[in-house]
Amino acid sequence: MPLNKEIQPGDNDELTRERLQATFDTQQMAAALWGSDLARKRRELAKKVDKLTVLHDSKDMSFMTREEKLSENARKVVQMFAHVADIVEDPSDDAEMFHLSSNAIGHEGHPFGVHFVMFIPALKAQADDEQREKWLMPALGLQLIGTYAQTELGHGTNLRALETMATFDKATDEFVIHTPTVTALKWWPGSLGKSSNHAVVSANLIIDGKSYGHHNFMVQIRDENTHKPLKGITVGDIGPKMAYNASDNGFLGFDHHRIPRRNMLMRHAKVDKNGVYTKPPHAKIGYSAMVHVRSVMIGHQGMFLGSASTIAIRYSLVRRQGEIKEGSGEVKILDYQTQQHRLFPQLARAYVFMFAGKEVRELYQKVLSDMEKGETTLLADLHALTSGLKSVVTHLCVAGMEQCRMACGGHGYSRASGIPEIWGVAVGGCTYEGENMVMLLQLARYLMKAVKETKKGKSLGRLVDYLLLPQDRHSLIGRVPQGEYGPHLAAFEHIARRQIFKVADELTKLQDKGMSKEIAWQKKAVELQRAARLHTRFYLAACFHRKVQSVVDGRIREALADLYHLHLNYELLDMVNYALEDAYLKADQVDFIREDMYRLLETIRPNAISLVDAFEFSDRELRSVLGRRDGHVYENLYKWAKESELNRADVLPYFDKYLKPMMLAARQRSNI
Ligand SMILES: CCCCCCCCCCCCCCCCC/C=C/C(=O)SCCNC(=O)CCNC(=O)[C@H](O)C(C)(C)COP(=O)(O)OP(=O)(O)OC[C@H]1O[C@@H](n2cnc3c(N)ncnc32)[C@H](O)[C@@H]1OP(=O)(O)O
Ligand SMILES: Cc1cc2nc3c(=O)[nH]c(=O)nc-3n(C[C@H](O)[C@H](O)[C@H](O)COP(=O)(O)OP(=O)(O)OC[C@H]3O[C@@H](n4cnc5c(N)ncnc54)[C@H](O)[C@@H]3O)c2cc1C
Numbered sequence: 001m002p003l004n005k006e007i008q009p010g011d012n013d014e015l016t017r018e019r020l021q022a023t024f025d026t027q028q029m030a031a032a033l034w035g036s037d038l039a040r041k042r043r044e045l046a047k048k049v050d051k052l053t054v055l056h057d058s059k060d061m062s063f064m065t066r067e068e069k070l071s072e073n074a075r076k077v078v079q080m081f082a083h084v085a086d087i088v089e090d091p092s093d094d095a096e097m098f099h100l101s102s103n104a105i106g107h108e109g110h111p112f113g114v115h116f117v118m119f120i121p122a123l124k125a126q127a128d129d130e131q132r133e134k135w136l137m138p139a140l141g142l143q144l145i146g147t148y149a150q151t152e153l154g155h156g157t158n159l160r161a162l163e164t165m166a167t168f169d170k171a172t173d174e175f176v177i178h179t180p181t182v183t184a185l186k187w188w189p190g191s192l193g194k195s196s197n198h199a200v201v202s203a204n205l206i207i208d209g210k211s212y213g214h215h216n217f218m219v220q221i222r223d224e225n226t227h228k229p230l231k232g233i234t235v236g237d238i239g240p241k242m243a244y245n246a247s248d249n250g251f252l253g254f255d256h257h258r259i260p261r262r263n264m265l266m267r268h269a270k271v272d273k274n275g276v277y278t279k280p281p282h283a284k285i286g287y288s289a290m291v292h293v294r295s296v297m298i299g300h301q302g303m304f305l306g307s308a309s310t311i312a313i314r315y316s317l318v319r320r321q322g323e324i325k326e327g328s329g330e331v332k333i334l335d336y337q338t339q340q341h342r343l344f345p346q347l348a349r350a351y352v353f354m355f356a357g358k359e360v361r362e363l364y365q366k367v368l369s370d371m372e373k374g375e376t377t378l379l380a381d382l383h384a385l386t387s388g389l390k391s392v393v394t395h396l397c398v399a400g401m402e403q404c405r406m407a408c409g410g411h412g413y414s415r416a417s418g419i420p421e422i423w424g425v426a427v428g429g430c431t432y433e434g435e436n437m438v439m440l441l442q443l444a445r446y447l448m449k450a451v452k453e454t455k456k457g458k459s460l461g462r463l464v465d466y467l468l469l470p471q472d473r474h475s476l477i478g479r480v481p482q483g484e485y486g487p488h489l490a491a492f493e494h495i496a497r498r499q500i501f502k503v504a505d506e507l508t509k510l511q512d513k514g515m516s517k518e519i520a521w522q523k524k525a526v527e528l529q530r531a532a533r534l535h536t537r538f539y540l541a542a543c544f545h546r547k548v549q550s551v552v553d554g555r556i557r558e559a560l561a562d563l564y565h566l567h568l569n570y571e572l573l574d575m576v577n578y579a580l581e582d583a584y585l586k587a588d589q590v591d592f593i594r595e596d597m598y599r600l601l602e603t604i605r606p607n608a609i610s611l612v613d614a615f616e617f618s619d620r621e622l623r624s625v626l627g628r629r630d631g632h633v634y635e636n637l638y639k640w641a642k643e644s645e646l647n648r649a650d651v652l653p654y655f656d657k658y659l660k661p662m663m664l665a666a667r668q669r670s671n672i
Contacts, residue, residue: 002019002020002022003022003023003024003025003026003555003610004019004020004022004026004609004610004613005025005026005027005613006019006026006613006629007019007020008629008630010630011629011630011631012318012630012631012632014317014318014332014631015314015317015318015609015630015631018317018606018608018609018610019609019610019613021606021607021610022607022609022610023555023558023559023606023607023610024553024555024556024558024559024607024610025555025556026610026613026614026616027039027043027614027616028553028555028556029556029559029560029610029611029614030042030043030614030615030616032547032551032556032560033351033354033614033615034354034616035358038095038096038099039616041088041089041096041099042099042616043616045087045088045096045099045100045103046103046616046618046620046621048086048087049087049100049103049104049618049620050618050620052079052083052087054076054079054083055076055079055080055083055103055104056620057072057076057106057623058072058075059643060623060640060643061106061108061246061421061623062415062416062421063643063644063645066240066245066246069108069245069246070111070194070195070246070248072246073105073106073108073109073110073111073246074110074111074195076104076105076110077101077105077110077111077112079104080100080101080104080105081142084097084100087100088100092140094116094296097116098296098300102303102621103618103620103621104620106246106421106621106623107244107304107421107422107425108243108244108245108246108247108421108425109190109191109244109245109246109247109248110191110246110247111145111191111195111196111248112142112145112191113190113191113247114146114147114148114189114190114191114192114196115139115145115146115147115191115196117292117293117296118147118148118200118289118290118292118293119139119146119147119148119198119199119200119289120136120139120140120146121288121289121292121293122148122200122216122265122288122289123135123136123139123200123265124136124368125267125285125288125289125292125368125371126216126265126267126268126285126286126288126289127218127265127266127267128265128266128267130262131218131262131265131266131267135198135218139198144197144198144224145191145195145196145197145198146196146197146198146199146200147189147190147191147192147195147196147198147199147200147250148189148190148199148200148289149186149189149192149199149200149201149202149219149252150162150186150189150201150202151186151187151188151189152164152183152184152185152186152187153182153183153184153185153187153251154181154183154184155183156188156435157434157435157438159202159214160213160214162184162202162203162204162214163179163180163181163183163184163204164177164178164179164180164184164186164201164202164203164204164214164254165177165178165180165203165204165206166201166203166204166205166206166215166217166264167206167207168205168206168207168208168261168271168275169258170273170274170275172258173260173261173273174258174259174260174261175203175217175258175259175260175261175263175264176256176257176258177201177203177217177219177254177256177257177258177259178254178255178256178257179253179254179255184253185251185252185253186199186201186250186251186252186253187238187251188238188249188250188432189249189250189252190247190248190249191247191248191249191250192221192235192248192249192250192251192252193235193236193237193238193248193249193250193251194236194237194248194250195248196221196222196250197220197221197222197223197224197227198218198219198220198221199218199219199221199252200216200217200218200219200265200289201216201217201218201219201252202214202215202216202217202286203215203217205264205269205271205277207271207275207277208275212269212277214286215264215265215269215286216264216265216286217259217263217264217265218259218263218264218265219254219257219259219263220259221233221235221252222235230257231257232254232255232256232257232258233252233253233254233255233257234251234252234253234255235250235251235252235253236250236251237249237250237251238250238251241424241428242424242427242428243420243421243423243424243425243427243428244424244425244428261273265286268280268281268282268285268286269285269286281374281376282376282379284379284383285371285376285379287383288368288371290433290434291364291367291379291382291383291386292364293432293433294386294387294389294390294433294434294439295360295361295363295364295382295386296357296361297390297393297394297429297433298353298356298357298360298386298389298390298393299353299354299356299357299358299360299361300357301353301357301393301394301397301426301429302349302350302351302352302353302354302356302357302393302397303350303354303615304397304401304422304423304425304426305346305349305350305353305396305397305400305401305404305426306347306350306351306354306612306615306617307418307422307615307617307621307622307624307627308346308400308401308404308405308419308422308423309343309346309347309350309400309404309612310612310613310615310617310622310627311404311408311417311418311419311622311624311626311627312343312346312403312404312405312407312408312412312419312626312627313334313343313347313608313609313611313612314609314612314626314627314628314629314631315408315411315417315626315627315633316332316333316334316339316343316407316408317332317334317608317609317631318332318631318633319332319333319408319409319633320332320333321333321409324336333407334605334608335605337598337601339407340601340602340604340605340608341597341598341601342403342406342407343403343404343407343608344563344566344600344601344604344608345400345566345567345570345571346400346401346403346404347563347608347611347612348544348563348564348566348567348570349396349397349400349567350400350615351544351560351563352540352541352543352544352547352564352567353393353396353397353540355543355544355546355547356389356393356539356540356543359543359546360385360386360389363378363381363382363385364382364386366378367379367382378461380446380461381461381462381463383442383446384442384443384446384447384463385443385463385539387434387439387440387442387443387532388439388440388443388532388533388535388536388539389536389539389540390429390433390434390436390439391430391434391436391437391439391440391443391532391533391536392440392533392536392537392540393540394426394427394429394430394436395430395436397426397429398423398426398427398429398430401419401422401423401426402423404419405417405419405420405423408626411626411637412626414637416624416625416626416637416640416641417624417625417626417627418622418623418624418625418626418627419624421623437529440528440529440532440533441525441528441529441532443532443535443536444503444528444529444531444532446460446464447464447500447504447531447532447535448503448504448507448528450464450467450500451467451500451501451504454467454468463539464535466493466496466497466538467497467500467501469493469497471494471497471498472490472494472584473584474583474584474586475487475490475491475494475579475584475585475589476490477491477585477589477592477593478588478589478592478593479589482596484545485564485565485568488541488565488568488569488572488593489541489542489545489568491572491579491584491585492534492537492538492541492542492568492571492572493538493542494579494584495534495538495575495578495579495584496531496534496535496537496538498578498582498584499527499530499531499534499578500531500534500535502527502531503524503527503528503530503531506524506527507520507521507524510523510524534575534578537571537575541567541568541571544564544567544568545564547560547564548560548561548564559607559610559611562600562603562604562607563604563611565596565600566597566600566601566604569593569594569596569597569600570597572593573590573593573594573597576590576593613629625637625640
């Protein structure tokens, strides 16, 4: 039995030979990546989706208009729910459902995207028991379609400036929801434009003329039967986007629209019938739906980068171009060192992002169950961690995916590669759920507080314990045996700690000179976001270390360790300026890191296909001609191109309408 479980009769021989070189069992590696239970469920659900033709794309989405895309994905999502009990073991398991939807529907969006990822989590965390009964149960039972309407045309980041009003009317025991200006229109919510009939709406709570800041309200926006907007509500689609065009992101305006008082989500903050307001136990508890998405998107982004790496690495083993040694025949492009250097570090990042995604989900679950008991101590840690990870992971993912696209040459630019769409979806993650730079500055706030605590000999939390440790002056990389690469990890720690303390000292100096805290912060904002990035990259490296250490099977641990060591080398070189500034690393140590990285590229090369096969993306899920498991790329690229709508006729009307008359006229002129 070969160790790579993807080998099948009829596969491209090149890929089979590559797969036979695996040093580990790909299903065991899949278990390390996804968790053994989820890996098994993914495998089984993919087989079931393969058999259920009603879940298959009716044609490649690249050849569809937006309306066709919306309709196609609405059709598939309805079929998916109709068959869900036969396909998944536990329909209430978000992870299993996400993988089902990734297989059957893909990532271009569908009417229930925000419903499951924000609307339901908002109800779970913020609705009281009676409200859960009223809305959560119907939402879970698909009796209504919800969205999360917070961002406005004028403001997305600065939530304190949101303009939508929810004014309490004591006489009728209602809130009057109103959009006072054009900039107050809700703008962007997913599935709002044409699909949803309910929304959790963020609006400023106003009681007796006093504003209590924004709170969340349940608002029905469309009639349950006719689907027409309710009186006082204007709603529509905001138009085409870079990608994610099967999602109808929308706008929404209210003209003094009335809702019952009990439509304010009241698990934590409350308003009684006399207009008496009760504060929540934590000011930011109402932000929980955002924290939920930030926590799930880390693993999803890792998956996007894993998909792009799979496509590019498989294709690089099919594509031959040029010779390394003259006369010895064209080589697979993955045999070029530059191609390996382009792709393997992205593969390593995909792995660590998936591991980090798992860790952060566990912390989220813990915080959620604490919150249920009114306990909010870990909320600040979770906010800091997710803010940093969300920003660094999305940024590195899209940079990595772009490398994958370019590594596929011209065919990478074609939608047939599958990379443009997932890149477009992933890059949205740099903006949604908090613009990356803004979220890095949120983490920086936490880090600056942590420095203050450290100076008192205390730690703000587990994530920043390392700030209490003394700084070494010189790195031991290349000075002691490599072992488990301890000195490399220590270098990440050193770089992060130094930048954090450096910027904290600079802030103090500016304030000592009389500058206000806010202006000092502005003067150092770029350095602050750098501190946040370095802290997060240290967290990621440490997470990779924890994962490798936890693996029991020797062959899996060895293959993972190769990726981990490559990651350490590659990322350190990417941040090397920070280590050179204080001469922590010497030039010969940088050379040592480089040479070790090149060695690791060669070590990883024979396992490359098995490391991507271990993601176990089915062809249906990958939606890529270049990334096909069987490697039959060229004949299928030709088949795909023939599906282009432009090939429906040899001559298209625009030729007769514009080009032919122009050429005829030109010929006539030349005959005169
Ligand atoms: C079919 C079935 C499938 C089912 C399966 C489902 C699987 C999932 C499918 C995945 C599909 C993915 C689809 C993707 C959809 C994308 C949807 C996108 C949605 C959105 O974008 S919603 C809108 C998001 N908006 C934002 O993120 C706004 C960003 N801005 C902010 O968050 C805040 O304004 C702020 C954080 C930048 C600043 O806030 P504020 O001004 O209020 O606060 P201060 O800066 O003054 O800070 C005060 C203190 O509060 C702390 N703080 C802030 N936020 C939090 C928090 N969330 N938690 C805890 N603490 C918080 C600050 O740190 C400050 O603390 P300090 O101690 O004073 O320093
Ligand atoms: C695909 C997609 C889906 C979305 N889905 C939803 C949804 O379902 N529901 C919803 O409510 N919203 C949704 N959004 C909106 C999204 O949450 C916001 O676009 C996002 O929070 C960024 O806010 P903004 O657009 O106001 O950007 P801005 O804040 O205007 O950002 C513009 C620039 O200003 C900078 N900037 C802003 N403030 C600061 C600051 N304080 N310090 C330093 N720099 C700053 C930013 O870094 C950025 O460079 C979605 C957006 C996208 C792209």
